[in-house]
Amino acid sequence: MAKADFEIPQLNEYPEVPPVVPGTMAHSKPFIAKPEFQEPLNFPGELPDDWHDQAIDAMGDLLGKYRSLQVYLDSCVKCGACTDKCHYYLGTNDPKNMPVGRQDLLRKVYRRYFTFAGKYFPKLVGAEDLTREVLDDWYSYFHQCSQCRRCSVFCPYGIDTAEISMAAREIMDRIGVGQKYCNEIIGKVFRIGNNLGLPEMALADTLEGLEEDVEEETGVAVKYPLDVKGADILLVTPSADFFAEPHVDGLIGYGKVFHEAGVSWTLSSKASEAANFGMFIGSYENMRRVSMRIREAALELGVKRIIFGECGHAWRVAYSFLNTLAGPFDFLDPKYPVPQHILEFTWNEIQKGTLKIDKSGNDDMVVTFHDSCNVARASRMGDEPGGQFKIPRNVIKAVCDNFVDMAPETIHEKTFCCGGGGGLLTDDLMELRVKGAKPRMEALRNVIQEHGVTNMAAICAICKSQFTKVLPYYGMDMEMIVSVHQLVSNAIVLTGQTSEDDDESADDAA
Amino acid sequence: MSFLTIAFAALFYAATILLVVGLVRRIMLYWKTPAPLKIPTTPAPVTQGGVVLRMFREVVFFESLFKSTKWTWLFGWLFHVALFAVLFRHLRYFTDIEWVMNVVAFVSPLFKYLAFAMIIGLLGLWVRRLFVDRVRYISAPSDHLMLLLLLLIGVSGAMTTFVTHTDVVAVKQFFRALMYFNFSEMPNLPTDPFMVVHLLLVALLMIIFPVSKLLHVPGVFFSPTRNQVDNPREQRHIADWARKLEQ
Numbered sequence: 001m002a003k004a005d006f007e008i009p010q011l012n013e014y015p016e017v018p019p020v021v022p023g024t025m026a027h028s029k030p031f032i033a034k035p036e037f038q039e040p041l042n043f044p045g046e047l048p049d050d051w052h053d054q055a056i057d058a059m060g061d062l063l064g065k066y067r068s069l070q071v072y073l074d075s076c077v078k079c080g081a082c083t084d085k086c087h088y089y090l091g092t093n094d095p096k097n098m099p100v101g102r103q104d105l106l107r108k109v110y111r112r113y114f115t116f117a118g119k120y121f122p123k124l125v126g127a128e129d130l131t132r133e134v135l136d137d138w139y140s141y142f143h144q145c146s147q148c149r150r151c152s153v154f155c156p157y158g159i160d161t162a163e164i165s166m167a168a169r170e171i172m173d174r175i176g177v178g179q180k181y182c183n184e185i186i187g188k189v190f191r192i193g194n195n196l197g198l199p200e201m202a203l204a205d206t207l208e209g210l211e212e213d214v215e216e217e218t219g220v221a222v223k224y225p226l227d228v229k230g231a232d233i234l235l236v237t238p239s240a241d242f243f244a245e246p247h248v249d250g251l252i253g254y255g256k257v258f259h260e261a262g263v264s265w266t267l268s269s270k271a272s273e274a275a276n277f278g279m280f281i282g283s284y285e286n287m288r289r290v291s292m293r294i295r296e297a298a299l300e301l302g303v304k305r306i307i308f309g310e311c312g313h314a315w316r317v318a319y320s321f322l323n324t325l326a327g328p329f330d331f332l333d334p335k336y337p338v339p340q341h342i343l344e345f346t347w348n349e350i351q352k353g354t355l356k357i358d359k360s361g362n363d364d365m366v367v368t369f370h371d372s373c374n375v376a377r378a379s380r381m382g383d384e385p386g387g388q389f390k391i392p393r394n395v396i397k398a399v400c401d402n403f404v405d406m407a408p409e410t411i412h413e414k415t416f417c418c419g420g421g422g423g424l425l426t427d428d429l430m431e432l433r434v435k436g437a438k439p440r441m442e443a444l445r446n447v448i449q450e451h452g453v454t455n456m457a458a459i460c461a462i463c464k465s466q467f468t469k470v471l472p473y474y475g476m477d478m479e480m481i482v483s484v485h486q487l488v489s490n491a492i493v494l495t496g497q498t499s500e501d502d503d504e505s506a507d508d509a510a
Numbered sequence: 511m512s513f514l515t516i517a518f519a520a521l522f523y524a525a526t527i528l529l530v531v532g533l534v535r536r537i538m539l540y541w542k543t544p545a546p547l548k549i550p551t552t553p554a555p556v557t558q559g560g561v562v563l564r565m566f567r568e569v570v571f572f573e574s575l576f577k578s579t580k581w582t583w584l585f586g587w588l589f590h591v592a593l594f595a596v597l598f599r600h601l602r603y604f605t606d607i608e609w610v611m612n613v614v615a616f617v618s619p620l621f622k623y624l625a626f627a628m629i630i631g632l633l634g635l636w637v638r639r640l641f642v643d644r645v646r647y648i649s650a651p652s653d654h655l656m657l658l659l660l661l662l663i664g665v666s667g668a669m670t671t672f673v674t675h676t677d678v679v680a681v682k683q684f685f686r687a688l689m690y691f692n693f694s695e696m697p698n699l700p701t702d703p704f705m706v707v708h709l710l711l712v713a714l715l716m717i718i719f720p721v722s723k724l725l726h727v728p729g730v731f732f733s734p735t736r737n738q739v740d741n742p743r744e745q746r747h748i749a750d751w752a753r754k755l756e757q
């Protein structure tokens with residue numbers, strides 16, 4: 001087990017709702033962004049003297065721009081239906097991590113300054129002045145929400161705490177209280193093109209290395225092209241896919257699928273990142289700026305289609321927002337949806353029969369699947385509602401004989417967050433990440449014990465990194481997390497492939 | 511006219527104006543505020559018809575609440591259904607339209623008793639609010655008082671119906687006179703204390719409606735996570751303020 005200076009939650013056989021213990025996570029907060037990380041995003045570097053008035057102005061501005069914020073701040077009846085739905089509450093007992101508890105941090109200020117009842121009867125309706133303490137609470141608890149939207153599934157009005165958290169982070173950014181992790185990364189995307197700050201040269205080297213590895217292993221020259229003008233498909237994938245484990249095995253898989261499908265494709269050094277942390281900080285402007293890179297890359301390269309690699313929030317931004325932020329995409333081939341998910345592509349090829357599959361490549365695994373929040377509750381795949389659940393499972397089952405789902409209340413739209421989404425995947429929030437993973441870890445451990453599950457597949461860069469990090473805290477093997485396209489890669493038999501030794505690649509991957 | 515009658519006449523005019531103006535302004539505000547991004551909670555309907563159906567299930571059956579917490583659903587749904595049945599029965603104080611009167615008369619023998627369902631629902635919700643630590647934590651005084659208010663309205667109404675047997679004809683004439691500004695024919699209100707309390711609290715409810723959490727009533731229809739069609743790839747969705755960024 002990994003060492004920790006906090007208590008690691010105990011996993012139970014049956015989920016239980018813990019009692020309220022106020023303040024258990026009041027100390028948790030991420031590092032604040034220094035001025036140098038704020039300025040590239042057009043946010044002030046530090047808290048100005050009149051921060052209070054500016055914050056209220058910012059709130060008023062957002063209330064006028066987002067119907068969600070306005071309606072949700074008014075409509076909550078405190079029915080309590082959401083109180084036991086957030087993994088951070090379940091893992092920490094802190095009532096300010098109950099979705100409505102989190103909303104109320106903003107709502108009490110909204111009521112005080114924007115509603116009749118709050119202006120004249122603050123005590124009665126729980127309205128409060130915006131003070132330094134309240135701001136500190138905001139900073140702490142709005143960085144304990146992974147914007148997973150699980151609460152919005154269960155709220156009778158669909159109140160989405162993610163919307164509230166995004167607005168709160170935007171307000172804080174506008175008064176110079178930004179979060180280092182997100183804002184530094186967005187700056188890197190603007191400067192270099194991706195979250196990890198991989199420059200074009202390094203990217204080209206990495207891809208070349210991949211080509212060599214795959215050729216060595218299979219005897220087939222699968223290409224991983226970069227900046228190829230005139231290619232049909234632009235693949236936009238999270239930069240973790242370029243080197244982190246198990247992400248990179250997924251990228252190898254995408255390449256193999258494209259190769260077998262016989263399509264021409266390319267990555268772009270300009271849009272070498274699918275992630276869009278602009279969403280996490282609730283900043284339309286920054287999210288738009290990050291998205292525009294993809295449009296520009298598609299135009300410059302003259303592609304016909306855009307396909308996204310495995311990433312949760314990136315797929316939300318791509319599927320739900322890209323057309324809004326960087327559309328219209330009338331210069332692309334109208335035969336295909338813009339954008340497409342790599343799983344939509346692969347599933348289509350599997351159905352067409354273009355891929356030769358040898359499931360024995362995955363015989364050493366019993367696989368379960370983690371629905372990533374943003375894919376499950378904020379987007380879709382395929383033509384029908386719920387395609388985002390079916391297509392990944394269909395693909396897994398097509399390449400792997402042993403598949404088991406986790407408990408029904410922890411999958412599909414009720415899936416539990418990995419604990420690291422929404423811009424919280426940073427070491428300064430380790431305690432939160434470990435505790436927030438509890439409900440997922442519980443469900444996973446149950447299928448391990450009951451069904452001998454050996455691996456959990458995921459389709460999100462954040463989920464993969466988060467699980468790799470937190471599994472050991474719960475006494476589980478960090479290598480049990482796999483990419484879905486890694487499973488595809490293990491099972492696919494390339495035309496002209498020499499070595500049949502797929503087991504080896506599975507071991508490498510694991 | 512008695513002082514009581516005049517005071518209530520004034521009170522109900524004021525309450526009605528505050529209710530209508532307040533609600534219309536809020537609804538206009540929700541209407542005018544753009545939803546710049548597509549954020550339906552998925553899986554979501556891919557057609558407008560599907561959205562109407564989803565909203566129908568939410569409003570009529572409290573579908574999402576049913577998925578969350580069976581007890582809250584049970585008491586909450588009981589309360590709301592009974593409330594609407596009770597209010598439906600109240601139509602007879604405001605209208606003379608024959609078929610409405612007939613329908614009301616037809617359902618009345620049953621709907622009359624739904625006052626108790628409403629009270630039970632409210633009590634159940636309150637017990638939950640008082641004894642479930644999570645729900646107690648999120649409750650402001652106004653959340654308790656709202657339940658108290660509705661309970662008192664319900665109990666006072668039931669007292670007039672089942673115990674004191676208020677002169678409902680006089681009540682009806684009073685409200686119809688109010689509605690048609692026909693003051694010459696306005697009778698004195700009954701002085702049954704339960705009726706007086708009932709009407710007083712109803713006026714209070716009307717006044718606080720647009721400034722309280724009762725805004726969930728228009729709010730539910732404006733919730734973007736529930737009322738948006740899942741078709742962002744097919745149809746470009748953009749708000750006016752966002753379009754300005756493109757220039």
Ligand code: HEM
Pocket residue numbers: 077078079156157568569570572575582585586587589590635636639653656657660724726727730
């Ligand atoms: C379109 C009509 C309405 C819908 C869809 C609706 C829906 C809901 C839902 C889903 C809840 C949460 C569950 C619960 O606690 O019952 C709720 C709570 C509540 N509703 Fe409504 N409602 C409607 C109309 C009304 C009206 C007309 C009133 C009062 C005059 C009202 C008063 C309340 C109150 C007081 C609560 C909070 C109950 C508590 O404290 O637990 N609702 N409503």
Ligand code: HEM
Pocket residue numbers: 593596599600603621622625628660663664665666667668669670671672675676678681685708712715
């Ligand atoms: C201006 C509005 C209202 C008027 C004039 C009014 C009047 C009355 C009258 C005259 C009765 C007695 C019926 C009888 O003796 O048979 C009554 C009963 C009742 N009222 Fe109201 N009321 C109003 C609004 C409300 C509201 C908003 C509620 C609920 C929140 C409510 C709940 C009840 C209940 C539960 C009963 C007893 C059951 C029944 O007779 O159906 N009333 N009301």
Ligand code: SF4
Pocket residue numbers: 085086087088097098099102144145146147148149150151152160161162165417
């Ligand atoms: S969005 Fe997710 S993390 Fe945030 S409050 Fe809701 S359930 Fe919790």
Ligand code: SF4
Pocket residue numbers: 075076077078079080081082083099100154155156157158159
């Ligand atoms: S479920 Fe919705 S209405 Fe109920 S307390 Fe939570 S946010 Fe408020």
